Amino acid sequence: MTGAARPGTAKAVAELAGVSVTTVSRVLSGQASAIPQETQDRVFAAARQLRYRPNSLARALRKGTTQSIGLIVPDISDAYFHQVARGVEDVAQAAGCVVILTNTDRVPAREEACVNLLLDKRVDGIVFAGGGIDDDTHLDGFDWSSTRVVTIGPHQLPFPSITVDDSAAISDAVHHLAEISCRRILCLAGQPNWLVTQRRLAGYRQAVAELGLDTDPDLVVYGDFTESAGEELTAKALAAGSFDGVIAFNDYTAIGAMHALASAGVRVPDDVAVIGCDDIPVARMVHPALTSVSFSQYEFGRNAAEMILGSVPLPAGQRITFPHELLRRHSTARR
Amino acid sequence: MTGAARPGTAKAVAELAGVSVTTVSRVLSGQASAIPQETQDRVFAAARQLRYRPNSLARALRKGTTQSIGLIVPDISDAYFHQVARGVEDVAQAAGCVVILTNTDRVPAREEACVNLLLDKRVDGIVFAGGGIDDDTHLDGFDWSSTRVVTIGPHQLPFPSITVDDSAAISDAVHHLAEISCRRILCLAGQPNWLVTQRRLAGYRQAVAELGLDTDPDLVVYGDFTESAGEELTAKALAAGSFDGVIAFNDYTAIGAMHALASAGVRVPDDVAVIGCDDIPVARMVHPALTSVSFSQYEFGRNAAEMILGSVPLPAGQRITFPHELLRRHSTARR
DNA sequence: TTGTATGCGTTATCAT
């Protein structure tokens, strides 16, 4: 006695096929344990005819899983995160899942807003990319209980984490600069309260100390990982004193530094050698090609997504450390 | 007499506040037209105490809107789409909406899969970025009726569209090359079946004809918008004949071309002038800095998202054409 | 001013 069901619903398919919604659900979910082929065919035919697609919202509400992953990045325009995003999305798409992208610009209030948005959407997991800051209190008070979280980069959050040895990465770079006779190495860091800055700075300081290089505190300056910051800081450093090497904590900063050096008539690598960090694609496109510490961003993303979609429970606080590699290019080729 | 409701639900809040779920819903949705402050306070307090956040799935199911936008791009690793994505996400986040990101790699089967995934998620709208191909049949047969769609770039789909004058953009570039005395201009196009290739090729051919330049068909070659394609095609073209200018239909291709030219000892811009298209950030970082046709990708994204979230219905097939601008840099600076 | 009841479209539990 029911009237025509709304189009595009299981009920409509059921009516057309002359069965109940239960049967429709069973057939279309592959749980047709003991349903005769003939009935199944009728259901399939009706579904195709009506272009039926199950409403994922209703399904999610019922099953408690949304088949979606939240991805939080500081800025998707930053090349560092492209490969992360691709890695996450490739794994997700292959599993029939979807990726919700959010940008925080490293602003705590926006980080908080993004987490809220994603939790509201009941994502199955969150990939938190981009290192955290030393004061994480804005992320307290969330109910993470029904969401898997994986962080990429240094974080203090109690979640499984994908990291690199930031300290060793920068230390390796400084050693390379020392090998080509650099003694005063300008360090273009990120913001002081970024954990990634703190880790990498530790590597810089340790290497400088053990190599007996100049420890002038003025050689450490702080920027925001943009090209313009690199340019300005380097110009200022050129005016203030001298240095014969530059280690920048990301490639954009290093490229900015090379611009400032070129503008000042300083030759790279002869007068000043420059090393960046992250090895984004532009590193090998600039002139001179930029020596940089390379990480496997795409694999970070893939692994994070796999941890979230995997059936094995995530060990809280477990850390997976990926390798890094110093790629020597022209910006440090001194002979 | 009902037992304790599941935590984190409106029902739980209602019990704690001693009201009905209706009241909870009204208060928390701001529709508390005539509810005494005292009652509202009790509800707010209970909600805060339980860390209550409405389940967006249930709300979406009920209200028919998901507060989400689907974004389809060929490849989020491609710099062209970063600003588009940022534009979409900025607008979305400001409106409390979320962006679902999908990559197609320009593979029709994956385009289809992405659309299915997004429609299943009942997104409020889809931003289809990256030009289409001339055979759109894989996108027929979808039920778009309950989803707003906006395309960015040339498409044959019957949706409102954000475009540029691709033909004029390339024509302008060719005119610039002619001004600096180029006569044989190598055209590094995309795939022949991409609409963007066809539009831009029309501009190339028209300009070449009206300027009386060399129309040798071997000067037009087809790639896939990657740096390596640009490099290989250019190397092949160098071996096969001569040319004094290059117009590449995207910047990655142009940068690849410059590598091939450098490897062959050909000077840019003196022997061969090079122009790219899209003006992605690397264009000004390479050496020599790349002349390129600039578009407003960020605005594309913002506008598309605004069209989707706006209350005004979208006029089917309406086209908004954004301006383009040729940015002259060192790769065409011949004197 | 507040509450009850119904439905959004599924899936799962129990019947038959």
Next chain:
DNA sequence: ATGATAACGCATACAA
């Protein structure tokens, strides 16, 4: 082998 029915969590029409 199949169906009726009850959730999932919320918003709303309708009562009171």
